[in-house]
Amino acid sequence: MDIVITYVNGLDPLWQQEYSKQTNTPILEKRFRDWGTLKYLFRGIAVNMPYIQKIHLVVSGESQVPEWVNRDKVNVVLHKDIIPADFLPTFNSNTIEMHLHNIAGLSEEFIYFNDDIFPMQPIKPTDFFIDGRGIIKMSRHILALDMFKKICRNSDRVARKALGLKPSLMFLRPQHTCAPMFRSENKELYDTVKEDILASLTRTRSNSNIAQYLFTNYVYLKGRIINKRQSKHQFSVGISSISSIHKFIINPKRKLVCINDVKLPDERYKQMRAMLISTFNEKFPCKSQYEK
Numbered sequence: 001m002d003i004v005i006t007y008v009n010g011l012d013p014l015w016q017q018e019y020s021k022q023t024n025t026p027i028l029e030k031r032f033r034d035w036g037t038l039k040y041l042f043r044g045i046a047v048n049m050p051y052i053q054k055i056h057l058v059v060s061g062e063s064q065v066p067e068w069v070n071r072d073k074v075n076v077v078l079h080k081d082i083i084p085a086d087f088l089p090t091f092n093s094n095t096i097e098m099h100l101h102n103i104a105g106l107s108e109e110f111i112y113f114n115d116d117i118f119p120m121q122p123i124k125p126t127d128f129f130i131d132g133r134g135i136i137k138m139s140r141h142i143l144a145l146d147m148f149k150k151i152c153r154n155s156d157r158v159a160r161k162a163l164g165l166k167p168s169l170m171f172l173r174p175q176h177t178c179a180p181m182f183r184s185e186n187k188e189l190y191d192t193v194k195e196d197i198l199a200s201l202t203r204t205r206s207n208s209n210i211a212q213y214l215f216t217n218y219v220y221l222k223g224r225i226i227n228k229r230q231s232k233h234q235f236s237v238g239i240s241s242i243s244s245i246h247k248f249i250i251n252p253k254r255k256l257v258c259i260n261d262v263k264l265p266d267e268r269y270k271q272m273r274a275m276l277i278s279t280f281n282e283k284f285p286c287k288s289q290y291e292k
């Protein structure tokens with residue numbers, strides 16, 4: 001079982017230069033800024049998920065690879081390795097997620113992590129997969145008033161189209177957590193609705209996009225998902241106190257934690273970032289095999 005992590009460091013000057021050259025869309029800090037916590041995601045995996053065979057770190061280019069990454073243990077995947085050249089460069093996670101199945105050597109069963117989700121307690125393989133079925137909570141929604149919900153609805157409609165099903169008034173949305181995925185299913189779906197996927201790709205996020213939920217919805221509708229909530233707690237840095245996040249990291253009550261970024265005053269961001277680095281270092285003080 002492998003893990004795929006997508007990562008962007010919005011503080012990288014080369015990345016910023018390319019972004020400014022390619023788009024007029026202002027940089028959205030909450031989506032691109034770096035919190036300095038990636039190494040603790042790797043340490044959490046090493047401590048709590050020692051059975052993982054390989055970690056694949058997906059980045060836009062070499063300047064995005066943190067200097068501490070041990071490339072003997074981490075497979076660094078550049079966007080150009082998996083995404084058609086016509087759609088590069090991209091600054092849209094949805095475009096990247098459509099092509100994860102193209103990673104060379106990727107295992108059939110893999111877990112897709114965003115870089116803001118951390119394993120905090122021992123996690124068993126059966127927390128993600130049981131007998132060829134993934135585990136994630138699925139919910140149903142009817143209103144799509146914002147961009148995120150519209151993208152969720154797009155994803156559900158294309159998944160149903162691939163299976164010859166009629167569009168539903170309600171759309172599926174998986175739990176915001178680590179996504180259990182099947183490489184062969186992702187590829188099968190991509191090949192089936194390739195025209196729809198390619199037509200949805202944009203350099204920055206758009207209402208017309210399709211998200212990684214496409215793949216989860218597809219296997220759910222095929223009967224390959226167990227509708228069960230993963231053990232995860234979520235904090236928003238905009239409303240959660242520094243002390244509450246610190247307390248949870250040191251003494252976690254769930255197996256996973258998501259520290260979700262939002263728009264913050266610069267001083268608040270600096271305080272929160274310093275706390276997170278210090279607290280994660282207290283929780284996971286030892287270097288992992290994924291670090292030099």
